Amino acid sequence: MTTTRRDTDAIRTLQGLADPRSSVRLRAAMAAGTAPDPGFVDTLVERCAIEPEFFVRDMLTWALTRHPVSVTLPRLLRDVRSERAQARSQALHTLSKIGDRRAWPAITPALLSDADDEVARSAWRAAVVLVPEGEEPDLAAVLATQLGRGERETQLSLSRALVALGEAALPTLRAATAARDRRVRAHAIATERLLRDPDAGMEFAIDEAKRVVVLGEAGQEGH
Template sequence: MQEVVPIITTSGTPQNTRVLNALSAKDSSVRLQAALAVGSNPDPTFLETLVERCAVEPDFFVRDMLSWALTRFAPEITLPRMRRELGSGRTQARSQALHTLSKIGDRSAWAWITRDMLRDTDDEVARTAWRVAVVLVPEDEEKDLADELVSQLGRGDRTVRLSLSRALVDLGDAAKAALEQAAADPDPVVAAHARATELLRRNPETGFDAAIDEAKRVVTLGPERAAAADAAETAPC
């Protein structure tokens, strides 16, 4: 049974009451339209309800629309509320607050992205933290961020590893040294993930799965034997 957030109306107009109630309707399409309506005509009286819905909303598309609606408010209203939500005990609340920060793109929020967030035990929170960190990081801190992200190589399933690789690729040259060092890690899973990410960094057109397969081959054979095998395959008969 879907959780319904109780609505406390702060505006007495019948239209606002209808919109607020629609944000917790059983039908996801109704909730989506309600979030769109709030964002199209932003009213700060809806702020707390939007934030609360973000923490419990089960539908991805509705959550994304809720975040969009929050970006429509003035940053001085939304940002302090997002900062408080980053400390929530609910994983979805933290993840969605991070997602909203990535959409707002205000670099003053960089200081709020902590190491604990980048290492959060919940994969969805960590993935969102990696994404927003890359968006907000100052140029002179990109290498430090790359070092921190590299410490998570080998973590999780394919989706988690792809998210991490994309974040490191987006850091560009700032991630090069950290990835090269990680490619020599004694853990073959970490080494392969590092090599695959470096392949993607050098050639973003390479598919992730193809990059992983090639990286595993190099880790298994060793760089010298893999290079020798490649040379043998391309040598003229």
């Protein structure tokens, strides 16, 4: 392929990423990953921050994983600190897919407790992928501060992150089962059960944990 042809294709790809039609953006993101070019990285990351379609965002992330980490990592780390929630969330999601542990220092307690649920969920997923060996108990302790947070999907994401840490999460979860907050207790009990029996299913574990908490409170009131 001649230089002129490559340049023309690159321009077409960059223009496609900004097209109002999601199908065109999807094809452009696929093209950017199929024929990686460092010149695409800034536009791919910028598009991640504003892209409304899930499937296009997923393809943008795939395209970024096809580029050299030396180019993508610094750019993604900037977006992790963005004021735009989607930029933070997508940057974290992409970092979890790349899996380069040099990104670990960027996974701060502030991100793990971000007020935006999607950002926090992305941070939890990235954290369990990037955590250095030996630091899992410390990460579990930070994640446990979010027990009881949000609706079921958010709780499922946190439970999966804690379960991914394995035995390192057990002491923290056991401590949380005695928390004063009913939601925290139920979430901790459900997560501990899921860790011990992954086949149980999170929906079942949460429902069972709620019953345990209610029965325990009823027993205390009876005394």
